[in-house]
Amino acid sequence: MFILVQKEPERKLAIVSEAYALTFKAVENKEGGGRPSCAIELLPKTQLKTSYQKLTTHEVHGFLGLIELEHKIFICTITGKTKVAQPIPGETVNKIFAVDFFCLNDSRWDFVEIDSNGYPILPEEDYKAGQTPTVPRHPSYELRKLLSNGSFYYSSNFDLTSLLQNRGMSAHSLSFDNYQEEYMWNSFLMQEIITFRNRLDDNAKQILDDEGFLTTVIRGFAETFMTYVKQLKVSLTVISKQSWKRAGTRYNARGIDDEANVANFVETELIMYSREYCYAFTEIRGSIPVFWEQDTSLINPKVQITRSLEATQPIFDDHFTRLIEKYGPVHVVNLLSTKSSEIELSRRYRDHITRSKKLKLNKDIFLTEFDFHKETSQEGFAAAAKIRPLITQFLLESGYFSYDVREHKVLSEQHGIFRTNCLDCLDRTNLIQQFISRYAFALFLEDFHLMPTGQGSAFMDSDLFSKHNTLWADHGDQISQIYTGTNALKSSFSRKGKMSFAGVLSDATKSVSRMYINNFMDKGKQMNIDTLLGRLPDQSAVLLYDPINEYVTSQLLKVSDKFTSMSTINIFVGTYNVNGLTKKADLSEWLFPIGDKFKPDVVVLGMQEVIELSAGSILNADYSKSSFWQNLVNQCLNQYNDKYLLLRAEQMSSLLILFFVKSDKVNNVKQVEGASKKTGLGGMTGNKGAVAIRFEYGVTSFCFINAHLAAGSNNVEERRNDYENITKGINFARSKRILHHDAIFWLGDLNYRVSLSNEEVRRELVNKDANSYERLLNYDQLTQEINAGVVFKGFKEPTVKFPPTYKYDNGTNTYDSSEKARTPSWTDRIVYKGDNLRPLAYSDAQLNASDHKPVYAAYRAQVNFVDENVKMELTKKLYLDYKTSHPEESQNATLALIDVDYESKRNHLSKSASDNWSEMNLLDIDLTGDKLETQSQPLSPGSTSETSSVMSVPLQPTRREAISSNRARLPPPPLPASRHSGALSTGSSRINSSASLAQQAASKESQPSSILAPPPPPSRKATLPPGFSGAILTPKTNSTSTSRASSPASSTIKSPSPQGVISTPKSPVEKPTENSAEKPTEKPTEKPAEKPIDNSQKVPPAIPAKKPSLEKLSLDSWKPLTPK
Incomplete structure (x- = not known):
């Protein structure tokens, strides 16, 4: 060619x-x-x-x-290329040693030879006296x-x-x-x-x-x-x-x-x-x-x-x-x-x-x-x-x-x-x-x-x-x-x-x-x-123009409800500077602030200072602290009937982020990854910096960043630099960055202070009235930075209605009484970005185990699902319908593929294809002689073809006579019964007759060919392990909190399913085969839940008694919050 x-x-x-x-x-x-x-x-x-x-x-x-x-x-x-292998006659394998990339929409690279470093080899006349022309490297150099x-x-x-x-x-x-x-x-x-x-x-x-x-x-x-x-x-x-x-x-x-x-x-x-x-x-x-x-x-x-x-x-x-x-x-x-x-x-x-x-x-x-x-x-x-x-x-x-x-x-x-x-x-x-x-x-x-x-x-x-x-x-x-x-x-x-x-x-x-x-x-x-492999975030395959494609695309939008569906999930986000806490503590006040009336589907917790911030501990970080907090949080989350599973724990020195998902929702979560970025001592230590996780729920992507920024009342510029370094330094697989996600959360000890004197802040807190927090927040550095658009551009924070979370005397409710007398400030914060998010709650928890108070936020998030198999079948059907209704147009719109002499040309060009393969030799592998040549002459990268015209046809392999042998031909020996009794006699036999081979070939021909390529990822089996459900469930809430109309993001998604339940694909889509993947869009089948695995045979712990103060609370207590 x-x-x-x-x-x-x-x-x-x-x-x-x-x-x-x-x-x-x-x-x-x-x-x-x-x-x-x-x-x-x-x-x-x-x-x-x-x-x-x-x-x-x-x-x-x-x-x-x-x-x-x-x-x-x-x-x-x-x-x-050079030929390197030939497993059987008629089959050759070539090794690639040179490729070329030809630009379709730019003639700049036509007729240009590229050197070993990817730069074009220019003629001598392009070099002026004492000057070297500046030319760019070929875009394909690395791939080449x-x-x-x-x-x-x-x-x-x-x-x-x-x-x-x-x-x-x-x-x-x-x-x-x-x-x-x-x-x-x-x-x-x-x-x-x-x-x-x-x-x-x-x-x-x-x-x-x-x-x-x-x-x-x-x-x-x-x-x-x-x-x-x-x-x-x-x-x-x-x-x-x-x-x-x-x-x-x-x-x-x-x-x-x-x-x-x-x-x-x-x-x-x-x-x-x-x-x-x-x-x-x-x-x-x-x-x-x-x-x-x-x-x-x-x-x-x-x-x-x-x-x-x-x-x-x-x-x-x-x-x-x-x-x-x-x-x-x-x-x-x-x-x-x-x-x-x-x-x-x-x-x-x-x-x-x-x-x-x-x-x-x-x-x-x-x-x-x-x-x-x-x-x-x-x-x-x-x-x-x-x-x-x-x-x-x-x-x-x-x-x-x-x-x-x-x-x-x-x-x-x-x-x-x-x-x-x-x-x-x-x-x-x-x-x-x-x-x-x-x-x-x-x-x-x-x-x-x-x-x-x-x-x-x-x-x-x-x-x-x-x-x-x-x-x-x-x-x-x-x-x-x-x-x-x-x-x-x-x-x-x-x-x-x-x-x-x-x-x-x-x-x-x-x-x-x-x-x-x-x-x-x-x-x-x-x-x-x-x-x-096309994995970069902004990369997409080159689209082949097809006039029918415009029709199909427009029709797919009209029937998008057949392959797309929408649901809502509850997310709980928490941050806590634990000040090197080593003793076990009850975290229920933080993780279940209104008891079991709010059970999130997704829980993400960020901890700071999980190890003591000393020179020795920072350089020799104790990564066992991750296990300590995993167990402590796991115990607390699983105190009720719902089971939560840890999907990711990411630790960097003193920073830790934990990601839990309710067990019946685990199958909806994919592409879980973690990353970290150090900013302490100029990026050398992990006492400051961030750990992050990202995942996809359905086709909606989430990213959570647990950050500990530079300390000090006057170090706003350093915190700004930390933010920039983390934003640029957090990279996930396939070059995904933080801003490449649909929903983003920053949480942690962001260390922003109130720019007032210690006395003024404390006086305002002592003489607290309905507007005290609002007056103090006017001097909050984070609020000022967000309003100025300097950092956290586009991020929102629900209205802060809780007292400053830093700094307390360790383990008390008393603000810092030491000589330093630090000004009370809201250092522990959670901000978010995403049109699909609606905040439900934002507050602190009265845990006296550190010099900070933990902060939590609850959100309702809209998530989307796409059934790729159904979409593919719909696309195929729309193409066929268009071709049926527009036979002349579709014939012209496809390709000029009609050639009346095609069959005769093909038969002439491959005249030996109908010969029995066993009568052909191995081209270079000659089994009749004693000498072997296993490779064709390599084609050097700079060599040119000897073919003089593009119209010339390369010679076909010459036919050779069947190999004769002087060696006595023995019939296939019977295999030893003792050795292969289990392998060749039981079940399906290893020995097949020629008739069975014919049946096998016939069955292969009868198998349907794939419609589109590449096929979707291998499907998950319908049988799930105990404790897992194939259906996407939404939390049982009252109508006021689940109303889709109250969601600011709902207008962006077409045809939402009522009550947050995933819509079921309708006709004329064909039902998937039994081996197809579980679709989030399919209606869940009612079946008894399987019992969870219990290898220890221990008696499950009793559900803790509810506190009287929680009996009066309900999910209505968390009214939708309005961000500042």
Whole structure:
């Protein structure tokens, strides 16, 4: 393929294949909210105008998609590749070493070569005497560097995202109907194009697929070696695919996310092909599926588990349920050590497996805990072979995929998977996965009499297993490079089977390099990954202009109530400077100021000075204080019937923020993250600064910042600087900032004072009347700053009707009586911003445990839900309705795809496609000779194609005769009954006849293709763990407090459901399948609540007696507050 440009009469770019051209033109999009847009057209190559000319001399090997960079639209293409693997005949894998980005709406970068630093190479005449021209760096430089680093692969003749066992041996298809989206790293770039393709008819889809316009790119590893099994020549291939769903660098991507995706998830497949048999075996790796992270600011980053066991369990179950559905039973191989840094993770992992109500231990999931460091500390890495007896039984039962090449039938299939992990899922995992692969491969060789039974140890030294070890060592280095930037540790042992002194020194060097890269380079690498995946806050996919789209968009707005719904939730926010409190205290006065009459759905509490503010304690922060306050708050919150779960605890030195959610609302909360920013001593210490959490409830985003600003009556400027530093310094994943959220709360000891003398303030408080607080607040520094718009711009605070909260004699209600006699001030505050928020209460609590009083605020928040599946079905139906009612217009509006000679051209261009695949050779992998060439000649980045014209057609692979063999052809041997009795005879048999293979192929053809791409995140199962409900519930309140009319934000949302209950989608939307995700818009089904898990069998505590003073209170006591 080539890329051409037309400058007049309008600028267009065209990617030209053998028979067709795909043209692009930037268009102005007034309806899309400023989103970058372009028009696309597919037409026969013969219809291209003569005004087109080549934009580059490089041949284009693949089209990766469209992306907006610096407000310009770029077309990304592969311009450099080398063939590295060929698992079976007709399937080749290419490594990408060069890509180019061509600008669609700016000619400045046309015909420009880019140097290694991203700057254009200018001709000599542009350089004036003694002057260097100032030219900008190419906008795509960072992405170009990322995509060209040797970790990305693609195929032009089969679906590289699939497994051999699933795609079959005979169908080499590039169809986008069945690709695995989680391994397609250019899915964001191709998002709109795939969506557009799925709206086309079958003939147009086939053109796009067959002409190679849509390219799937994976990230991972691929390599093929040739070797021998006795006299039989075989190819050995390893293909690894890393998921992009939770992609990132080592410390930026840990554990699991709310969609049940884990970091560093890699699917690895070993394939052996010969003229007689084909073999494949698959393994997976992935981070421990709990919410955990590590603080990169420490030399030895400490593991921190950030979510409670109860709140993590449903997501943990979802992760393994998806694995079981895809692979069968899962055998977990946990290699973590018993050291203090890792033992807590192992304990949590084990607890989740044993407590799960969905996963049955030793049936759905198996667990092997193997302390790698302990087992290999005395005898070296060879002692890792001790794991073999622990995994042999599962290996025999799960089996492997095997295929009879000459008889064209499947002999056995793999029905189970090993999921291996260590802390990083790198070095220890590499070695154990290599061991498991070797055991499985030896099992296959013995079963098919290709290796003498009982002589495995001698056979392990053969060239076959030497190549096997080299493949796994190369694979380990590549995965480690992706995740950490260095090669894998222990790779010397992986290659040679022994560890030399040079290998030890090499590992030490790699460890130091990793530390440097993690601290100084990973942030930039993470930004590039997020850009490629479309995760940046203001990033959106390039929109393909479609005249029908305007109609569909307008109609979707009219029926938005079918896929959007609205509800209200109650939020409780509290702040308390605890002054280093170490004794337990009853927090009920603070957390339940009107008893059980107000039970919030969401509770966020910010504490300051949880440790004593001394030099020693600040430098050596006691992070156990987080557990102390978690337990204290958890005890208080759960004193009534409703159960609250901790979803996040974020501590930085003396600052702590806790996030609790009512148990029946947990499933509505996603994307929970934490961040912190130090401002003490110029940003060096955490005695001042902020900790923050953010999350999404439905599709409404919230952010809470617990801040402790600079102290001192006259330090207003320092507090202003602290605010600015925190606002700029708090960054969440995907580059989200504080102001990127729908609702924002600042809480904490903001340290703003009353600018009056101590005597004046105290006199006003002693002689208090109805207007005393209002008169004092006229001199309140925070009120003055907000009114001036200097800080907290756009934020509001309900009217303050409580006395100053600082400073008291510790544990009393007496203002400071020390020599300093500090002026009473409202230092502890809560301010908010968001059109969907309505304040209900704002006051202090009379707790005498500190020199501050705690402050609380109650809010009612409007939250929105979007059912993406229903919206997608509606969109599809609207497209079909429009095409039916406007046949001529829709035909012109789609693409010029009609070509009467298409079938004959396609058959001519791929004349050998109908041949039986087994009669074709492996192109470069020649199984008839003794010599092997595993790679085509690499195409250098600067090389030019030898093709002289864009109209020329590349030569097709030549057909070769079937391979004859002088070796006696043995029938497939019967597999040993004793070994495979459990694997091949029970349940569904591993041995399939050719008839069953035909049925399998037929069933694949009958499966419906996906309508839109990329598909939504994997669905949650309808069965929830005890204590969880699939329905969104709203608090039971009286009509006056739930009236939607009283909400200032209600007018912005169309068609709200009455009484705060989520509306139910109506016809003509089809009902989702049984496996679809739980929709917040669906009407909740009445069913008895399940009993909560109680492993301790303790008698639940009695509900505390209500105080007489609270009996007279009701929710009506909290009238809606009017912000100042």
